[in-house]
Amino acid sequence: MLNLGARRLVAADDYRNTTNGYTGARVDLATAQGGSATLIYVLPQQRRPDDEASVLDNDFALDREGFDLQLWGGYGAQRLSKSSFAEIGYFRLRERDRPGRPTRDRDLHSISLRLMRDPAPRRFDYEVEGIWQMGRISASTAATARTLAVAAWFAHADAGYSFPGPLKARLSAEFDYVSGDRPGGAYNRFDTLFGMRRGDFTPAGIFAQTHRANIMTPGLRVEMAPGKRLDLFANWHPMWLASRTDAFSTTGVRDATGRSGRFAGHLLDGRLRWWALPQKLRAEVNASLILKGHFLHEAPNAPDTGDTRYISLAMTANF
Template identity: 30%
Template sequence: MSRLFYFLGAIAMLFVTDRASAQSHVESSQYASELFLRHELESDGQPFSTTADDQLVQQTGAYTVACWDCDDSVDCGDTVGNNAAKKPNPCANSHKDLFFNNDFSYLNDPYYQGHCLGDRLKLMTIGEDGRWGTLDIGGQQRLRYHHERGMGQQAGATRFEPTTNDFVLTRTRLYGNWQVNECVRFYTEGIYAADGANSEYIPRPIDRNFGDFLNAFVDLKLLESTTLRVGRQELLYGNQRLISPLDWANTRRTFEGAKVMIKTGDWETDIFYTHYVPVLPNELDRADYDQPFYGCYLSYSGFENFTVQPYYIGYDNNNPPIVGSGGPIAGSGDFSLHTFGIRINGGIDDWLFEMEGGPQLGRQSALGVNQEAGFCTCGIGRSLGSQLPWSPTLWGYYDYASGNAPGGDFNRFNQLFPLAHKYLGFVDAVQRSNIQSPNMLLTMKPTEKINLLFWYYHFMANQADDIVPSIGGTPPQSLTRKDFGDELDVLAKYQWGPRSNIILGWSHLWRGDKILAPTDADFVYSQWELDF
């Protein structure tokens, strides 16, 4: 409870301080919209390229909303002097997927006269004339409502059984970024996550964390091109298919260890060695030193129309496996995996493309066999904004991840630590494992403030005699059938303010004959989010 009071008190002080130091006038502004779905819902129908900590935020057009406390003489986002034309409000894109990548450099612009909530607590100088650097303080508040049918989470029930749950998830994140000088930086970020639900609902492990640290690290610039990061840190690579902080979860995912970041010319290279940090809701989280997670991720941007990202990821789990009625459960412990992959994405004119995949080798020691698996995603898209109203973008994808064939090596792909919710259906009934899925994605922008998403999937098992694992409770399945089902996801996002949005979503999964449970799954949800 003391940790709850700490977080609530801190956020209250931030709002009071910010409002007291700001002026009271509110003006309208034109500013660029953010990428369609932020974090795990993030997808405007175009692939984006990123290495560990550099996020690409697309500007998809200008729109008008109320801004916080603009100066009386100049609208939010306006400039003065020789550049009097109105410009997009830069504070709308200041917060990134990883908050330690936030960019508040626009506050140093002498022509910038706007103000957004929290700006007064950014780039605050420490010591006389800033001799001890600058400090940023801020965070995020999020509230989400779920109505779930047929998604389990009740005693004695799995997915696709007649269960109904209604609950609310709340999350507060607070961060402090101290840039001492060009060579030294300290960053810390805390989280408080809670739920309120009907009495039958069994909370998921990703629902609760009653006060903890997501990040607590120091950056040391060793050379002009090389930075060392040591401590607890979130990881995000590529399009988050294998490594992600999992922002959809009410808790987020983090690791503890060291990372070297090198930038030379068109190359960016991250080399990391960390340990996974599981969530302990009622006590401070601790790194699990029996789960080392390590690798090397590269990105080359020297080509005109596309980016290439080769990588290697290693993951060991030395914990004892879970033992079921048939013996040790594959992938639950006692294994060592090595995943080699490459991602290529880009576009030519209105055509877009993305490809990612590679083999996964290693040892399933608990089963006494080697691991030999693989995955692949191929997508091609077309932006139709110049031809049709509402700026639609249409994508066609095909997702594949190997399943296990009886006898010989173990072939079921392990999806590692992904943002699984973003892909293969928002119902979360499918992991990137023993799956084949042709799917279509359509995004549109009917107004300057509203974005729409429609995503349709057909799910098939790669191996009929293997299960298709779900996220949080795999339902009973036929071992002679491949048809897992079909899913439609519909989502609308309303950009309420420069740093605030509202999301409404509905998803339905029509089960196929591989699923032996009796009902389909429905998922309705709404979310409000504010960065500051």
């Protein structure tokens, strides 16, 4: 498994029970002056089965990896002080069809820059990251689909303050902008590759309505760790579409005319974790609520299902 940088492009999602795995090589370097680098060349493991009929029938299949899906690149970081650092990254994803598995033939270059100051009591902290994505992608999985140039981007910023005291509380304001596709010759929808969802948005798995695609959202977050065995957080995000003509985030809800507006609704989300056995067995509760806005009510294919409520219980064992 791999967790690199802020885990927005390459991660092993620690929420879902089908986490991302990778087969390949990793090199870690460090200097006496506070510099570090991680380089990888991997074949991401493709989860099987991946067709709807097999999943619904609870069929079994071994995951696979192959040269039809390759990922390489890495991060370099330099400490600017004891509590702050700068990081630059580059990853390339190459994808092609194989018999029985048509793809969109992604050939993506992702270039990132991140600045961060670590949280500490009685101190302000921050994180700013931007990712520019370019390359090529097929308009569909059809063999005759035309090739589109990619021009997409992502930006995240947050600023917080950690309060002294036994609660170890931190309050932060944050903002995310993730490009969506727009009319024209280029493809503008950002691809988060193998990035994790939970860090900035909601749990992965069956609750798949918000992720790093076509979304603009400010937010407020409060975090606490009142003991060595307990931590929790809660956040609030009003959500808009970055592009009114593309599908909102990962919901699949779209109005190609753009007449349904941009406001998607409000997201309320929280998590509580407790180490039942320290470093060995951890329980957690996740709860999320999406109060749908005008777009998620009025778009042509918006489901008439009311607001979305999600709650999950999980137990994680470390061996």
